Amino acid sequence: MPVERISQSFKDLSMSFQISPLNYDIIALKNETAIARSLRNLVSTLPGERFFNQNLGSNVSRALFDNINAISASVIRDEIENTIENYEPRVNLIGVDVSPDYDNNNFNVTIRYEIVGIDVLPQQLSFALQQTR
């Protein structure tokens, strides 16, 4: 008897609110893209920004105004790890790398994770964090 695998898909709205040329419906984000967007949202949301959920989000923006060094990078990494572990149950976090980019005055962030529930390879999300977004 074959092993029964329960696979679930994730589907989210795109904040661009553009029309898909294929089905003339709003563009949807699916699976890996939806989760990557969700992670990005969580990192860039400030605690207190969401209604009646004061703890959702991360305090990385506060650390962005500190001196760019390894200590600030460590603070940002901890913030991102805590946020993802607390608010994104769809991923198993493998690791977060934060490296200061002294020349461009920002931090380069790479998040590596596995998606729970769908059969895909481990994912990697990279972006730069600046004081202004």
Place this chain on the structure above:
Amino acid sequence: MALVNFTNLDFDQIKSSIKEYLRANSNFTDYDFEGSNLSTIIDVLAYNTYITSYNANMVSNEVFIDSATLRENVVSLARNIGYVPRSRTSAKANIAFSVNTTLLSTNPITLTLKKGLVCTSATSFGPESYTFSIQDDVTVPVVDGVASFNSVEVSEGT
């Protein structure tokens, strides 16, 4: 699917109602995850509904005299049934004084006390001095060169 409850005043319950609706009527699935775009939109919708419900609740309370809490609304509703509630009134006093006009070059027939500020209280009532005014002019005849203002009612204030 019909919406379960229109009168919710709790944000979390409103949010749950919207999620239940989406669960039954939409092919989007990420409403349960706080980081998703859909969750952000649901939060905004729920907050909007929450504020609207609160306002509707307040308005419906203020419409009835039994449940109105703002004084101006209670007064307005009471006026509809023929009762005007009293409000604070200023302190009043009756004063009397006379003016001797014999030293004037021309003898007036009457003397008029113009409306407005008339006198101030002594500081014996406390550290402050209060001003007293009249609302209308008071005219008295001059008899034998003396104008007597008897029992002039003055009200505290300007």
